[in-house]
Amino acid sequence: MFKINQGAPWRPSPRALVLAVLGVITVGVALLSVSVSYQILVPRFGDWAVPTVAALDALWVVVQATEILAGNNRIRARRVQVAGLVLTVVIAAIPTVDLILTLRRAGANFDLAVVLTPTAIVLTKLAWWVVLPALGRGTSADTRTSISTTRQSVADRLEVMEAEAADRIELLRLATDLQQRVAEAETDFRLAALAAQESMTAALHAQAEATAATIAAKPLPELVAGIVLPELDGWEPAAPALPVRPAVTSVTQVSALTGARPITPVTLAELAAVTGVTTPEPGEPLTDTQLGVVLRHLRYSEDPPRSYRKAAGEMRRRGFVGSEERIRPMWRALVTQEPRRPGEESESEEQADDTEAPHPH
Incomplete structure (x- = not known):
C-alpha cells in the first residue's frame, strides 16, 4: 500500500x-x-x-x-x-x-x-x-529531496573547487609572468655589474701595469719604508722631525761633514737611500756609485779605516765584492775631495808604508 x-x-x-x-x-x-x-x-x-x-x-x-x-x-x-x-x-x-x-x-x-x-x-x-x-x-519525495540536497551540495562543492582552481591558475600565471620579469631584471642588473667590473678591471689593470713599470724604473728607497705611520689612538698632528745627519748627494760630495766624527753614524741603508741607489749587499757585484757608498760608509763609521789597505780589507771582511783597480781610485778621490779625518794616512804615507812592507815571495 x-x-x-x-x-x-x-x-x-x-x-x-x-x-x-x-x-x-x-x-x-x-x-x-x-x-x-x-x-x-x-x-x-x-x-x-x-x-x-x-x-x-x-x-x-x-x-x-x-x-x-x-x-x-x-x-x-x-x-x-x-x-x-x-x-x-x-x-x-x-x-x-x-x-x-x-x-x-x-x-x-x-x-x-x-x-x-x-x-x-x-x-x-x-x-x-x-x-x-x-x-x-x-523513490519517495523525501528520498528525492535528500538525494537532490546531496547532489546540490556536491555540485556546489565542485563549483567552488573549479572556481578555486581557476583562481589558482590565474595566480600561477601572474606569478610566472612576474617571476620572468624579475629574472630578466636581475639578469640585466648582473650584466650591468659584470660590465662595470670589466671596465673597472681593465682600468685597474692598465694602471697596475703603469705602476709596475714606474716601480721597476724608479724603486723607492728603503728610507720610505722606514717611515712609521701614525695610529688612530693617541695621534696628534705635528710636523715630523727632520734628520740632522749629513745629506750625501754623490760619491764625491758630503755636505756638512767636518773633521769631527758625528755623534750618530750614518747607516749604509740611509746613505744609499740619500744617494738614490739600492742598498749594496755583500757578495753581489757593485756599481761605482754603490762602491762609493760602501767606502764612504766605512770612512765615517765608528771605527773608520785609516788607509786604503784597511778600507779594502774591511770591505772584503764584510763580504763586499770589488777589485783593487776600482777601490783604489775611488778611495783616492774620496780622500782628496772631502776633508781629511783625524789619524787618516795621506797618500804619500800610505805609499811609504807599502814600500817598507815586505813583499811575499
Missing part, C-alpha cells in the same frame, strides 16, 4: 515524467502499428486481423510497462526483455515484409506509413533499452 501525504501537494518526480513521455510515445507507435498492420492483414485474414493486431501491440505495450515495474531486478526483467524483443521483431516484420513485396511488384505504390512503422517500433524499443537502466528505482 502506498501512503500519500495529504498535507503536501503531489508533484511528479523527474523519473515519472520521463516514463510518461516514453509511455505516450510507445502508445502512439502502437496505434500506428495497429493501423498499418490492419490495412496489411485485413485483406488476407478478414475480421481476424483486428484482434490479432490489437493483441500484438497491446501485449507489446504491456511488456514495456512490466519491464518498468521490474526495475533493477535483472532476473525479473530478463523475461520481459526477451518477450519485448520478440514482439518488436514480429510487429515490425509485418510492415517490413509488405514493403519488400510492394517494392518487388513493378509500378506498385507504397504508403509512407508502411516505411515509418517498423523504424518507429525498433527505435522505440531501443529508447526503452537505453533509458530504463539509467532511471533506477522509484
Whole structure:
C-alpha cells in the first residue's frame, strides 16, 4: 500500500515524467502499428486481423510497462526483455515484409506509413533499452529531496573547487609572468655589474701595469719604508722631525761633514737611500756609485779605516765584492775631495808604508 501525504501537494518526480513521455510515445507507435498492420492483414485474414493486431501491440505495450515495474531486478526483467524483443521483431516484420513485396511488384505504390512503422517500433524499443537502466528505482519525495540536497551540495562543492582552481591558475600565471620579469631584471642588473667590473678591471689593470713599470724604473728607497705611520689612538698632528745627519748627494760630495766624527753614524741603508741607489749587499757585484757608498760608509763609521789597505780589507771582511783597480781610485778621490779625518794616512804615507812592507815571495 502506498501512503500519500495529504498535507503536501503531489508533484511528479523527474523519473515519472520521463516514463510518461516514453509511455505516450510507445502508445502512439502502437496505434500506428495497429493501423498499418490492419490495412496489411485485413485483406488476407478478414475480421481476424483486428484482434490479432490489437493483441500484438497491446501485449507489446504491456511488456514495456512490466519491464518498468521490474526495475533493477535483472532476473525479473530478463523475461520481459526477451518477450519485448520478440514482439518488436514480429510487429515490425509485418510492415517490413509488405514493403519488400510492394517494392518487388513493378509500378506498385507504397504508403509512407508502411516505411515509418517498423523504424518507429525498433527505435522505440531501443529508447526503452537505453533509458530504463539509467532511471533506477522509484523513490519517495523525501528520498528525492535528500538525494537532490546531496547532489546540490556536491555540485556546489565542485563549483567552488573549479572556481578555486581557476583562481589558482590565474595566480600561477601572474606569478610566472612576474617571476620572468624579475629574472630578466636581475639578469640585466648582473650584466650591468659584470660590465662595470670589466671596465673597472681593465682600468685597474692598465694602471697596475703603469705602476709596475714606474716601480721597476724608479724603486723607492728603503728610507720610505722606514717611515712609521701614525695610529688612530693617541695621534696628534705635528710636523715630523727632520734628520740632522749629513745629506750625501754623490760619491764625491758630503755636505756638512767636518773633521769631527758625528755623534750618530750614518747607516749604509740611509746613505744609499740619500744617494738614490739600492742598498749594496755583500757578495753581489757593485756599481761605482754603490762602491762609493760602501767606502764612504766605512770612512765615517765608528771605527773608520785609516788607509786604503784597511778600507779594502774591511770591505772584503764584510763580504763586499770589488777589485783593487776600482777601490783604489775611488778611495783616492774620496780622500782628496772631502776633508781629511783625524789619524787618516795621506797618500804619500800610505805609499811609504807599502814600500817598507815586505813583499811575499
